[in-house]
Amino acid sequence: MEARSPASPASSSAASAPPPVSLPALRAEIDRIDEAMHRLLMERGEIIARLIEVKRTAETGSAFRPAREADMMRRLVERHHGILPLDTAESILRVIIATFTYVQAPYRVHADLSTGEAAMRDSARFHFGFTVPFEGHLGVAGVFRALDGAHGDLGLVPATSPSGGAWWAALEAPDAPKIIARLPFVERADHPAGLPVFAVARPHPDALVTEVRLYSVRVSGWSLKAAQAAGMLAEVVAVPDGAFDGAALLVSVPAGRTIEEVTAALIGAGASVRAQAMVGGHATRYTVSADGALVPTGH
Numbered sequence: 001m002e003a004r005s006p007a008s009p010a011s012s013s014a015a016s017a018p019p020p021v022s023l024p025a026l027r028a029e030i031d032r033i034d035e036a037m038h039r040l041l042m043e044r045g046e047i048i049a050r051l052i053e054v055k056r057t058a059e060t061g062s063a064f065r066p067a068r069e070a071d072m073m074r075r076l077v078e079r080h081h082g083i084l085p086l087d088t089a090e091s092i093l094r095v096i097i098a099t100f101t102y103v104q105a106p107y108r109v110h111a112d113l114s115t116g117e118a119a120m121r122d123s124a125r126f127h128f129g130f131t132v133p134f135e136g137h138l139g140v141a142g143v144f145r146a147l148d149g150a151h152g153d154l155g156l157v158p159a160t161s162p163s164g165g166a167w168w169a170a171l172e173a174p175d176a177p178k179i180i181a182r183l184p185f186v187e188r189a190d191h192p193a194g195l196p197v198f199a200v201a202r203p204h205p206d207a208l209v210t211e212v213r214l215y216s217v218r219v220s221g222w223s224l225k226a227a228q229a230a231g232m233l234a235e236v237v238a239v240p241d242g243a244f245d246g247a248a249l250l251v252s253v254p255a256g257r258t259i260e261e262v263t264a265a266l267i268g269a270g271a272s273v274r275a276q277a278m279v280g281g282h283a284t285r286y287t288v289s290a291d292g293a294l295v296p297t298g299h
């Protein structure tokens with residue numbers, strides 16, 4: 001976020017205009033700004049109408065462009081300052097983006113509620129608003145069934161505490177949906193919708209972001225040593241898989257690293273890699289630090 005003292009003028013035009021002194025004058029300023037914001041949103045809609053033709057969304061089915069969305073959210077956080085809470089600015093832009101994506105090609109959000117309904121519903125509403133239809137499912141299998149029935153829809157699955165076993169194995173087939181984003185886009189300690197969530201969808205072929213690459217990896221000989229070796233290089237979610245120290249892993253490989261480095265580390269720690277498949281990708285994660293700076297998260 002830009003560092004500015006609270007006394008700084010909001011814009012150069014405000015700085016040159018004489019300060020309004022009366023309550024009616026201040027309310028007139030607010031009405032002018034509200035009307036300008038509404039007109040700008042309607043103008044944004046006209047541009048989206050033209051963009052639909054350029055993207056030919058109707059042909060490809062999915063309008064999501066996760067890389068662009070992550071970039072827009074990072075730029076919002078970087079330029080934000082003043083008394084409006086960042087949470088509010090972030091949720092407004094998210095609802096604008098999600099709703100205009102919906103206007104391009106209608107979709108539903110299917111969320112796995114099995115690790116808690118309130119936090120998941122907050123994440124879905126914060127990131128997708130109330131115009132995009134929301135459907136809760138008790139388990140990730142229900143989410144994936146819904147995505148099979150409606151190829152343009154989007155699923156939300158808790159990113160860190162798998163309640164339904166190694167759900168990511170269902171994303172291994174080439175024509176299966178893939179992880180396309182990790183929410184929230186910009187992390188911080190007190191994020192009001194901070195549940196770590198993976199967004200799952202069938203991406204447009206050139207829309208999958210691969211800054212962070214996600215792999216489903218099956219190993220035998222899984223041990224604390226193997227977990228530590230892989231954990232030095234990548235974020236790993238592990239679920240025991242069968243007898244004899246087997247495990248199903250979801251490995252998030254950050255930019256600058258490769259899955260080969262991770263599997264070499266696993267083998268070096270005594271594990272055997274039985275299978276691996278890419279199951280998605282998302283933008284590099286960023287955290288807002290206490291002084292408002294954006295810091296890459298992870299390894």
Ligand SMILES: C=C(O[C@@H]1C=C(C(=O)O)C=C[C@H]1O)C(=O)O
Pocket residue numbers: 048051063064065066068069096097098100101104
């Ligand atoms: C507008 C686009 O489509 C979607 C909607 C966006 C928006 O409203 O800003 C941004 C990214 C896409 O998910 C685009 O591809 O640029």
